[in-house]
Amino acid sequence: MGMKAVVYHGLGDIRLDTVREPRIKEPTDAIIRLTASAICGTDLHMVRGTFPGMRPGTILGHEGVGIVEEVGKDVRNFKPGDRVVIPSTIGCGNCAYCRQGYYAQCDIANPKGKNAGTAFFGGPELSGPFDGLQAEYARVPFANVNLVRLPDAIPDDEAIMLSDIIPTAYFGALLAEVGPGDTVAVFGCGPVGQFVIACSKILGAERVIAIDTIPTRLEMARKQGAETIDFNSADPIEVIHSLTHGLGAYHVIDAVGVDANQPHSGPAIPTPEQKKQFAHEQKQVAPVKKEKGGNWHPGDAPSQVAQWAVGSIAKGGTLGIVGVYPQTATSFPIGAAMEKQLKINMGNCNHRKYLPELVRFVEAGLLAPSRVLTQHQQLLSAIDAYRAFDERQPGWIKVELVPAKSPVIV
Numbered sequence: 107m108g109m110k111a112v113v114y115h116g117l118g119d120i121r122l123d124t125v126r127e128p129r130i131k132e133p134t135d136a137i138i139r140l141t142a143s144a145i146c147g148t149d150l151h152m153v154r155g156t157f158p159g160m161r162p163g164t165i166l167g168h169e170g171v172g173i174v175e176e177v178g179k180d181v182r183n184f185k186p187g188d189r190v191v192i193p194s195t196i197g198c199g200n201c202a203y204c205r206q207g208y209y210a211q212c213d214i215a216n217p218k219g220k221n222a223g224t225a226f227f228g229g230p231e232l233s234g235p236f237d238g239l240q241a242e243y244a245r246v247p248f249a250n251v252n253l254v255r256l257p258d259a260i261p262d263d264e265a266i267m268l269s270d271i272i273p274t275a276y277f278g279a280l281l282a283e284v285g286p287g288d289t290v291a292v293f294g295c296g297p298v299g300q301f302v303i304a305c306s307k308i309l310g311a312e313r314v315i316a317i318d319t320i321p322t323r324l325e326m327a328r329k330q331g332a333e334t335i336d337f338n339s340a341d342p343i344e345v346i347h348s349l350t351h352g353l354g355a356y357h358v359i360d361a362v363g364v365d366a367n368q369p370h371s372g373p374a375i376p377t378p379e380q381k382k383q384f385a386h387e388q389k390q391v392a393p394v395k396k397e398k399g400g401n402w403h404p405g406d407a408p409s410q411v412a413q414w415a416v417g418s419i420a421k422g423g424t425l426g427i428v429g430v431y432p433q434t435a436t437s438f439p440i441g442a443a444m445e446k447q448l449k450i451n452m453g454n455c456n457h458r459k460y461l462p463e464l465v466r467f468v469e470a471g472l473l474a475p476s477r478v479l480t481q482h483q484q485l486l487s488a489i490d491a492y493r494a495f496d497e498r499q500p501g502w503i504k505v506e507l508v509p510a511k512s513p514v515i516v
C-alpha cells in the first residue's frame with residue numbers, strides 16, 4: 107500500500123515520498139492515523155543544517171494529532187478509535203527522570219543511550235532516530251505515556267498546537283520563572299514566541315515586551331497586548347531599559363534559537379568585530395552547507411539572542427531558553443551573565459508533563475490556538491509549505507499539514 111510522508115534526503119532536500127506504513131514493533135507501541143501535523147521552527151533548523159546530524163530517509167515532523175489505529179498488547183489505556191495528541195518528545199514513563207517530569211531527559215526511550223540527548227519524533231541520528239509525524243501514519247513508542255486523550259470540544263486545528271509549541275511556550279515561561287505582576291521580555295514572535303506571550307499572561311505577567319522584525323508577527327504580538335520592538339529599527343537592549351526605568355526585564359525568554367538573525371539596519375547593527383564573531387559561530391554550528399540550489403535560510407548570528415537576552419535582563423533576573431541550539435553551539439556571554447547574577451534555565455520541553463493541564467486550558471478558552479494558526483495545507487503540498495515558512499513569507503506564522511485521508515477544514 108504505502109503512505110505519503112515528508113522525508114529528509116539531505117541538506118535543503120526534503121521530498122514528499124511514498125513510504126511503507128509503520129507497524130507495531132514493541133508491545134508498548136501504538137499506530138496512529140494522523141489527522142493533523144504541522145511544521146515547526148525546529149524542522150527548519152534540521153533542513154537548513156543548523157541542527158545537524160539528520161539521517162537521510164527519516165520522516166520529518168514532531169507535531170501530531172490523530173486517531174489510534176492499533177495498539178500493542180501492553181497498551182491498556184487506549185484502544186482503536188481514541189482521539190489523541192502526541193507529545194513531541196518521547197519518554198518511557200518509568201525511569202527516575204520521567205517520574206520526576208523530566209520526560210525529555212528519559213534514560214530509556216532513546217535507543218542511542220541515556221546520554222545521547224532527547225528522544226523525539228523526526229529528529230537527527232542522536233535523537234533515536236524515530237520516524238516523524240508529517241505522514242499519514244506513525245508509530246508511537248511507550249504509547250501508554252506518549253499519547254494524551256483529546257476532548258471532542260478541541261478541533262484538530264487547535265489540538266495540533268498542543269503537540270509541541272504550546273507546551274514549549276509554557277515551559278519557557280516557567281523556566282523564566284514568570285509570575286504575577288512580572289515584566290517579561292520574549293525574543294522571537296514565531297509560533298513559540300506568540301504562545302510565550304499568552305502563557306506569560308496566564309501565569310500573571312503584567313507586561314510582555316516582544317522582539318522580532320517580521321511585521322505580521324509583531325502585529326500578532328501587539329494584538330495579544332505585547333509591547334513590540336523591531337530589531338531592525340531599534341536596539342532591543344536600549345528600548346527594554348528605557349521601558350523599565352533602566353532596570354531591564356526580570357524574566358526573559360529566548361524563543362529564537364540558533365537561527366537568530368543580526369540586524370541589517372537600525373542602531374543595533376553589529377560592529378565589524380561582532381560580524382566576524384557571528385561568521386565564526388555560523389561555521390562552528392553548521393560546518394556543512396548546501397552549496398547550490400537551496401533556498402533555505404539559516405540565521406546569520408547564532409548567539410545574537412543570547413547576547414541581547416543577557417544584555418536586556420535585570421540584575422538577578424531569570425533567563426529561560428527554549429530556542430533550540432545544537433550541541434555544536436558553544437558561544438554564550440557567560441561573563442556578563444555572571445556579573446549580573448543571572449539564573450539561566452533551559453532545555454527541550456518535557457511536553458508530556460504539561461499536556462494534560464494545557465488541554466484543560468484550551469478547553470476552558472484560556473488559550474486560543476487558532477489565532478496563531480495561519481495556514482492550513484494538504485500534506486501533499488508540504489514541500490511548498492516548508493519553503494514559504496522558511497522564507498517567513500508575510501502572514502505565514504504556523505502551518506498545519508492535513509494528510510490526504512482527512513478533509514481540510516478552514
Ligand SMILES: NC(=O)c1ccc[n+]([C@@H]2O[C@H](COP(=O)([O-])OP(=O)(O)OC[C@H]3O[C@@H](n4cnc5c(N)ncnc54)[C@H](O)[C@@H]3O)[C@@H](O)[C@H]2O)c1
Nearest residue numbers: 147148274294296297298362363366367428429430454455
Ligand atoms: N525547546 C523545545 O522543546 C522546543 C520546542 C519547539 C520549538 N523550539 C524552538 O523554539 C524556537 C522558535 O520556534 P518557532 O516555531 O516559533 O520558530 P520560527 O522560526 O517560526 O520563529 C523564530 C522567530 O525568531 C525571529 N528572530 C530571528 N532572529 C531574531 C533576533 N535576533 N531577535 C528576535 N527575534 C528573532 C524570527 O524572525 C522568527 O519570527 C526554535 O528555535 C525552535 O527550534 C524548541
Ligand SMILES: [Zn+2]
Nearest residue numbers: 146147148270
Ligand atoms: Zn518543535
Ligand SMILES: [Zn+2]
Nearest residue numbers: 198201204212
Ligand atoms: Zn523515562
